[in-house]
Amino acid sequence: MSFLANLFRKAGSEVAGDAVRTMSRDQYTENLFEMVPAAKKVNPINLAEISMRAAQGTPLPRPLGSHIHFSPWEKLLFNPVHLYRFPTPDDVGINTSVVIGPRARVPLHISIPLMIAGMSFGGALSKNTKIALARAASLAGTATNTGEAGLMEEEREAASLLIGQYNRGGWLNTPDKYKKLDAIEIQLGQGAQGPTPQRTAAKNIGEEYREVFELEPGQDAQIHSRLEGVNTREDFTSLVNKLREETGVPVGLKIAATHYLEHELQVALDAGCDFVAVDGAEGGTHGGAPILEDDVGLPTMFAVRRAAKFLTRQGAAGEVSLIVTGGLVTPGQMLKALALGANAIYLGTAAIMAMIGDQMAKTMPFEPPTDMVVYTGKMTDHLDVEQSVHNLFNFLNSCVMEMEMVAVSTGKVALGDINRDDLVCLDPFLVRALDIQLGFVAPEDQAAYFGTGEWMHRTAPEIREQIHTH
Amino acid sequence: MENLPNMSQTLTSFQADLNRIQTLAGTLSQVEKEHFKDLTNHEDDKLKGIAVAEQNSSRQLGEIRQLCLAMAQKITEIQKSVKTK
CATH class of the missing domain: 1.10.287 (Helix Hairpins)
Known part of the structure; x- marks a missing residue:
């Protein structure tokens, strides 16, 4: 030897x-x-993608979204308290529950502010993966989401709380399906792809997929850029009213975050939506073109702040729930998004990674670990469903426990009580964008640091130039 | 609804039941929390798994307690509304 x-x-x-x-x-x-x-x-990613484009000649379907970290979450820190305010006593339980759509006849109650994001059966994930996600969510007392798919009965049975996407493919848009849901999310776009059309070729569609989506043999599964029948704001309002009236469950809108966010949300408010789900530019997908993932949308951090500020300004905060998603992978990032105004978070990539964490060795070194969970994967039969449920449940519990620690440290008794005042910012530009105090100087010196107002009111490029000059 | 016989007594009874449920849920939540602490003292993966399940149950029992409190409060409001009519 x-x-x-x-x-x-x-x-x-x-x-x-x-x-x-x-x-x-x-x-x-x-x-x-x-x-x-x-x-x-x-850069190695671009290098590999140049080669792939040269070989394939068509847009690349890159899995799991952009690799670019658009939202500088590390520039925010929570403020612990000791005497100024006191930390929460050890024996006080932290309230982690959330009500989605409190105005609905039957609101959605979840035990933790984390839910499983919309990832479709067939278009994205295998049946076993969807069932594992649903079972883990149910154990944790939270909801999972159908994604843009039909209603898979096995998923409905495994999920104690199921949010269904009224989708641009039309596969869940009939009363016999949407009346079985605990909340309805009208899906008009997603962070990783905006409202771009998507197609699953018939050759990649198996029998169960066809059955759930009610497709004919040889028929592609097509997601359109627009929802059928919704070509005006009035059409959208009519749809929201109809779904609310027929079902009584919360009805919401899901969109990709955009610089037109406030205009989009105004339409949602006018239509009477019970919740809005905003998917930041970091949002994942089963496979999206790199240009849509890297160069389109608005980062999650700014999306959550702008959406929360808008809802407050319109007097809708607390009545219309704000769900945020897109690249949130650590409990710290999740809690910061809640502190910026989100009521709940959707987890996609992180949930998938948690599920397959200790099963990765099965695919390595010749296939990526996600081959066990995607519908078209070669190794879907290698996924251990029981282990996946266990892993994801543990992950959710672990994340919430960590968030509870910050609640105790900041002297709060509910995760929902944590807000921007519990944060400090380490970037002068973000201070203005997020309305959070700068950590460099004491609270009473903030105005002096920024030049008592006048300096603060200059446009961002001028501030940038001034800092650069000094 | 206010014309139903024994309306006031029924609401009082519901409220008493809800208070009982919320007390039980609160107590059980504390018990589960203690179990979590005890079970995490052992170097055994199975016990650790049970500990996490206990911790999660504790959280959900806490949620039940909050829901019961909110419902009991609603009943108080309904009783007041019925009396004023």
């Missing part, structure tokens, strides 16, 4: 030595090391 180890070590040393010598002596233009600055210039 020791002989073999020494042999491999010697061989490795020879190869490495030879490589270093070659890289030192070869001209740069002939040098393999040229790949390092080239890859750094283009």
